[in-house]
Amino acid sequence: MKIGESGRLQVSRRPRSSPRRKRRGLQTRREERWFYFFIAPWLIGFIFFGLGPMLASVGLAFTDYNLSGWPSFVGFDNFERMVDPVQGPLLEKAIRNTLYIALLVIPLQILIGLGLAVLLSQQVRGMPLFRTAFYLPTVVSGVATVVVWIWILGSDGLLNQGLELFGIDGPVWLRDPATVKLGIVIIMVWGGTGGMMIIFLAGLQSMPRELLEAAAVDGASAVRRFWHVKLPLLTPQLFFNLVIGVASGIGVFTETYVVSSETGPAGSGSPANQTLTLVMYIYRQMLVNLQVGYASAVAWVLTAAIALLTAIQFWSSRRWVYYDNDNR
Amino acid sequence: MTLSDISSDSSTASTAIGPVTGGRRSWRTVRRIVLYVVLIGLSFLFALPFLWQASASFKNSAQILEPGLNLIPESFKLDNYSRVFDSVPFDSWFYNSLFITLLGTLGATFSSAFCAYGFAILRARGSNICFALALITIFIPFEALLIPEYILFAQLGWLNTPLPLIIPWCFGGGAFNIFLMRQFYKGLPRELIDAARVDGASEFRIFWRIMLPLTIPALTVVAVFHFIFLWNDFLRPLIYLTDVNETTLPVGLSGFLSRFSRQWAILMAGSFMALLPIVVLFAVAQRFIVKGINLTGVRR
Structure with a gap:
């Protein structure tokens, strides 16, 4: 906050008018103009690609619009459709699928990411090599890696070959409605864990050594040191990973879109609507069914849900996130 | 980095906090060997999809469907790429x-x-x-x-x-x-x-x-x-x-x-x-x- 402490700006607040004050005032105004000059690109972008579209989206949620002609106002019809017997069940299915995937993926990514970070933080030789192996999936996660996973989780894929060693006859994971979501969870855990690990590792490596050594000297066991010293110090990283994990878990799209093309048209939610997630539902309503007004209403419910979850996390973070005042 | 590199370093790499007695040292060595085995196993698991993808891109369809983990292709033909x-x-x-x-x-x-x-x-x-x-x-x-x-x-x-x-x-x-x-x-x-x-x-x-x-x-x-x-x-x-x-x-x-x-x-x-x-x-x-x-x- 060096700017606030700069003497020059405080002087300008002197009440008496004098040539000197005029000059300072000019200086302040000059700086103000420069400020708006520098943030102009962001401000224009915010209005045209952020605020404007968001307001438009709120408006669209109350209209019937099929991308041609003009939207017509329909009041709360779109919101009523979300719970009516025709559209309701499919939307409910999409919400259930999204929650199923997110509630498995987020804890698994965080726990495995934390575990790997703890292993790597023990002064391991060849650490960069291991770090690369765990982090690379996050860097490249996307369509190209889902293609590989479709084979790995296929009928004679690696996973089933491995299960066969234990005498288990595995399903065709991504074609069977009963297992397709588990398959997607496996793909997402593989792809997202490394990113969480890197964050935890950064936290573990910047931890004050004196604190850990003091705990060890006091005779605290490794387990106690982890629970009572390391974990509390890692809560900022845990919080960050949780916020990012929830937003990206609920926004799942790429994996389900590609996997659905195994058993039906891409983005269809196939098999048996098991891969139909909320974002895919919005995508389909907008571009396949051309129900733009209804899709906007659903998008707003999703946005509100994510905003609420984020707000809850921020609010609760005051109770469980420990910030070291020296660093932040 | 190979397996032998790691195991030869594992006893010296440990940074002890407090006094280390003979029995403790061997326990530490065992612990570090286990740590490296777990890390190598897990990183192989994470890297496996890439390794398989790379090797399969040089194989023909019959070779890909062969059971087992043949990560080294028989020949590096670029047919698939063309x-x-x-x-x-x-x-x-x-x-x-x-x-x-x-x-x-x-x-x-x-x-x-x-x-x-x-x-x-x-x-x-x-x-x-x-x-x-x-x-x-x-x-x-x-x-x-x-x-x-x-x-x-x-x-x-x-x-x-x-x-x-x-x-x-x-x-x-x-x-x-x-x-x-x-x-x-x-x-x-x-x-x-x-x-x-x-x-x-x-x-x-x-x-x-x-x-x-x-x-x-x-x-x-x-x-x-x-x-x-x-x-x-x-x-x-x-x-x-x-x-x-x-x-x-x-x-x-x-x-x-x-x-x-x-x-x-x-x-x-x-x-x-x-x-x-x-x-x-x-x-x-x-x-x-x-x-x-x-x-x-x-x-x-």
């Missing part, structure tokens, strides 16, 4: 992806650095409100903007052009990147700017001649993360670029997958080529990525 280019406009996809990713990264990096200078250095009425607004946009899910932005770009006639995937990044480069750059500027010595101002340099000159050169490491972090993000981006190109010749690699690959369903050899060659640029970038820039995360505690 078949990819023969059957789909892979070169157009690659070119489109590269074009969009490079320009989008350039726009985002430069414009976030530009705007961050205002937020970090200059004082003005309304600056706090503007910065708060910028921070809030980080938490607005992309899904909320999907529909109105699609309509906006359709009205502008930008569908099936790379513009919707490049132009928005040139206006601020995303609040996340602005925030990142602002943190870097805040860490620079304030005297530098004051001295330049006394010398009569304009704010733009200070930004261009002093701040930009000093923040090259930070710019690299932003650029690398944004490049990776844009290269893997799927939903946006999927809805904006529906023409098969105008689309990007991820979207092209997803259609390729349905068309060549179960023809693993060609699928693996195509998807492996799509990954290569990002893997190369990661290998070259890994230092910067890790440094960036360590400095800011965040990632994209």
Whole structure:
């Protein structure tokens, strides 16, 4: 906050008018103009690609619009459709699928990411090599890696070959409605864990050594040191990973879109609507069914849900996130 | 790094806290051996999909379907690769992806650095409100903007052009990147700017001649993360670029997958080529990525 402490700006607040004050005032105004000059690109972008579209989206949620002609106002019809017997069940299915995937993926990514970070933080030789192996999936996660996973989780894929060693006859994971979501969870855990690990590792490596050594000297066991010293110090990283994990878990799209093309048209939610997630539902309503007004209403419910979850996390973070005042 | 390297180092690598007795030392050695075995096993598991993908891209269909984990192909034939280019406009996809990713990264990096200078250095009425607004946009899910932005770009006639995937990044480069750059500027010595101002340099000159050169490491972090993000981006190109010749690699690959369903050899060659640029970038820039995360505690 060096700017606030700069003497020059405080002087300008002197009440008496004098040539000197005029000059300072000019200086302040000059700086103000420069400020708006520098943030102009962001401000224009915010209005045209952020605020404007968001307001438009709120408006669209109350209209019937099929991308041609003009939207017509329909009041709360779109919101009523979300719970009516025709559209309701499919939307409910999409919400259930999204929650199923997110509630498995987020804890698994965080726990495995934390575990790997703890292993790597023990002064391991060849650490960069291991770090690369765990982090690379996050860097490249996307369509190209889902293609590989479709084979790995296929009928004679690696996973089933491995299960066969234990005498288990595995399903065709991504074609069977009963297992397709588990398959997607496996793909997402593989792809997202490394990113969480890197964050935890950064936290573990910047931890004050004196604190850990003091705990060890006091005779605290490794387990106690982890629970009572390391974990509390890692809560900022845990919080960050949780916020990012929830937003990206609920926004799942790429994996389900590609996997659905195994058993039906891409983005269809196939098999048996098991891969139909909320974002895919919005995508389909907008571009396949051309129900733009209804899709906007659903998008707003999703946005509100994510905003609420984020707000809850921020609010609760005051109770469980420990910030070291020296660093932040 | 091989197995023998690790095991020979394992006894010396342990850093003991407090006195170490003979029995404790052997217990420590056992523990470290277990640690390395677990780490090597897990990292192999994480790397396995890539290894398999790379090796399968050189095999023929019969060899791929052979049971067992044959990671070394019998020969390094490029048949699958040439078949990819023969059957789909892979070169157009690659070119489109590269074009969009490079320009989008350039726009985002430069414009976030530009705007961050205002937020970090200059004082003005309304600056706090503007910065708060910028921070809030980080938490607005992309899904909320999907529909109105699609309509906006359709009205502008930008569908099936790379513009919707490049132009928005040139206006601020995303609040996340602005925030990142602002943190870097805040860490620079304030005297530098004051001295330049006394010398009569304009704010733009200070930004261009002093701040930009000093923040090259930070710019690299932003650029690398944004490049990776844009290269893997799927939903946006999927809805904006529906023409098969105008689309990007991820979207092209997803259609390729349905068309060549179960023809693993060609699928693996195509998807492996799509990954290569990002893997190369990661290998070259890994230092910067890790440094960036360590400095800011965040990632994209």
